Amino acid sequence: MRKILFITMCILSVSMYAQKQIDEGVIISKQTMSSDNPQMNAQLAMLGEMISTTYFKNDKSRSETSSPMAGTTVFIADNASKKAMVLMDNAMIGKKYMESDIQPSEEDLKNVTIEKTNEKKTVLGYECTKYNVTMKKDGADVKMAIYTTDKLKAISQQTAALGKDFKGFPLYMTAAVAQQGMTLNMTIEVTEIKAEKVSDDKFNLTPPEGYSKVDNLPGM
Numbered sequence: 001m002r003k004i005l006f007i008t009m010c011i012l013s014v015s016m017y018a019q020k021q022i023d024e025g026v027i028i029s030k031q032t033m034s035s036d037n038p039q040m041n042a043q044l045a046m047l048g049e050m051i052s053t054t055y056f057k058n059d060k061s062r063s064e065t066s067s068p069m070a071g072t073t074v075f076i077a078d079n080a081s082k083k084a085m086v087l088m089d090n091a092m093i094g095k096k097y098m099e100s101d102i103q104p105s106e107e108d109l110k111n112v113t114i115e116k117t118n119e120k121k122t123v124l125g126y127e128c129t130k131y132n133v134t135m136k137k138d139g140a141d142v143k144m145a146i147y148t149t150d151k152l153k154a155i156s157q158q159t160a161a162l163g164k165d166f167k168g169f170p171l172y173m174t175a176a177v178a179q180q181g182m183t184l185n186m187t188i189e190v191t192e193i194k195a196e197k198v199s200d201d202k203f204n205l206t207p208p209e210g211y212s213k214v215d216n217l218p219g220m
Helices: 002-018 036-045
Strands: 022-037 050-057 060-067 071-078 082-089 094-101 112-123 126-137 140-149 168-180 183-195
Touching: 002 082, 036 183, 071 112, 071 183, 126 168
Parallel strands: none
Antiparallel strands: 022 050, 022 183, 050 060, 060 071, 071 082, 082 094, 112 126, 126 140, 140 168, 168 183
16 A cells, blocks of 8 residues: 555656746657658658757757758747747758747738647646647648647747747647648657756857858758
């Protein structure tokens, strides 16, 4: 009986800790992609599972994603100034950066529909609310199912431009992108959340040496 009570208390303590607000820390997530087009699916299979690390602190976030095939992509955002920068370093384009505003324009939001549902999903002890999002972007039709929590003060690259009707940080999301007769499917799932100190240097919005500026980055 004592052993059962001890195990129960441990489970409850983990759940209570997971529900606490975290203002500074690190989030680890994995991303997988597939397609109904055989050629594209073969290329995506070569990418394999991509791991992203997101650092967050005081309304600032930095996400780093890398793979042998795609190189390294870094997204840095400051929610206070509504400014963001994307860095890409790969063999195809070299070292490039793009600066942007994370506040979406009224024109951008005309092509976005956001539905907050009553559906819930628990991820790593966090109760998440489901949003259904549809949008048109660069000739593509995008449908997303996104489960978010309001317990993490972090900015997501995937949802930063969805506007004020979208709340929270996504812990699990799926997206289907239909374009030119084929569909790209993507799943992103957070696998670890750590409350820890993060250096302010992570959020520097000054472009690093060796990077050249562009207006648009491939795949963005």
